[in-house]
Amino acid sequence: MNDMNEEQIKIAHEAEKFEHNQDWTRAADCWNDLSEQVDDPQITFKAARTLYLAKRFQEAYHAVLHFPDSAIDVHNGLLIINIYLAVNHYISGRMIINQLPATIRPQAKTLVKNAETEYRQKFHLTIHNQLRTFYHLGDCSLAEQQQRLASADQLPLPDFMVGCQFLLRDPFTNPFVRSELLNILQQLRWEREVVMLTIDDEEHHIVPANCPSAYQATAIKQCRNIIERQFTNTNPQLLKTLSQQLDLQAILLVPIANQIIQQPDKWVQVLKSLMLGEPMPTNSAGEQQWQRKINQIIEKIN
Known part of the structure; x- marks a missing residue:
């Protein structure tokens, strides 16, 4: 919270005063306003926390969505879980649990299970x-x-x-x-x-x-390395385009990318040839068939 101008520092002091008096609504207004001006995880969390205490749960949830995973720790983890539960986001709440320090995961799991049980009984x-x-x-x-x-x-x-x-x-x-x-x-x-x-x-x-996740499959990482090695210095725009197409392919190939992509070099050659309308590499019928099938699926979403 060091990179703030005088007006922003004034807002932070006002927010702290309202917090001290447990005036959560006005504290939340201040921190929320400040979080839109200053990119600081501490401020984002203060906004989420005071919005939660003011029972403005949807606003707290949207605030915490901008909270970086790397900043989740023992001090804020359980409150973040409670914010997810306040708006009944049980699945993403459970995903957050796996990012918490191990010491508080059991408590967080209990919070979610109890909330799910109560929700099922009522609704x-x-x-x-x-x-x-x-x-x-x-x-x-x-x-x-x-x-x-x-x-x-x-x-x-x-x-x-x-x-x-x-x-x-x-x-x-x-x-x-x-x-x-x-x-x-x-x-x-x-x-x-x-x-x-x-x-x-x-x-x-x-x-x-x-x-492995879609982008972490060995074959996908090998293809990405080939693309970066060939085009990072020679054709950055083609690098970007091929990388984006490979990302879409990775999503569609999960979890069998390693079975489908047997020769990453040839796969990248076909990917480039299809994109640029160039002649196909020899002995690439299998790669061509798969990539045309993938392209047909992708074209339906464009």
């Missing part, structure tokens, strides 16, 4: 309707599927998993959404086996906690 019909909407996600456009997935963040974990395990196998779930479902399970460090329909139209038995 059984709401959960039923939320789950039904989530479960039928495959009936919708990609934009609506993504919206329903976002709304499912407010389901307790057991109910979320009922929908998730069905949708991972549903051929009508968009491949991008299936990938995001797996990403959520990876962040939850889900250690039980699930079955996922992948881009090869086969079902694969996987343990999400044991799978």
Whole structure:
């Protein structure tokens, strides 16, 4: 909080005075105003904390979304969990638990489980309707599927998993959404086996906690290294374009990227040739087939 001008320092002093008097509403107004002016995790957290104490839970939640993961610690971790729970964001709240110091994770897990139990007791019909909407996600456009997935963040974990395990196998779930479902399970460090329909139209038995994330698959990292080595100094714009396309490919290839990309050098050659309309490298029929299939999926979202 050192890089503030005189007016901002004045606002901070006012906020501290209001906090001392437990005037949470006015303290929150000050810290929230200051957080929009100053990029400082301490101020962002003070805004979130005082908004929470003022029972302005949605505002507290939006404030804490801007709080950097690297700044979560023993002193603020449990309050951050409570803010997520105040707006019934149980799934992302559970993902935050895995970023907390180990010493407070058990307490945080208990907070979430108790909150889920209370929510289920009070709002059984709401959960039923939320789950039904989530479960039928495959009936919708990609934009609506993504919206329903976002709304499912407010389901307790057991109910979320009922929908998730069905949708991972549903051929009508968009491949991008299936990938995001797996990403959520990876962040939850889900250690039980699930079955996922992948881009090869086969079902694969996987343990999400044991799978690398989309961008961390060995084959994807090798492709990225090749692109950077070839184009960082010679063609930065092409580097950017190829990297973005590789990111999309990585999402669609999860969790079988290493099986599909057998020769990273050739994969990058085909990627570049398709993008620039150049002649294809020899003996690359398999790479061409896969990348054209991937491009057809990508084109449907553009």
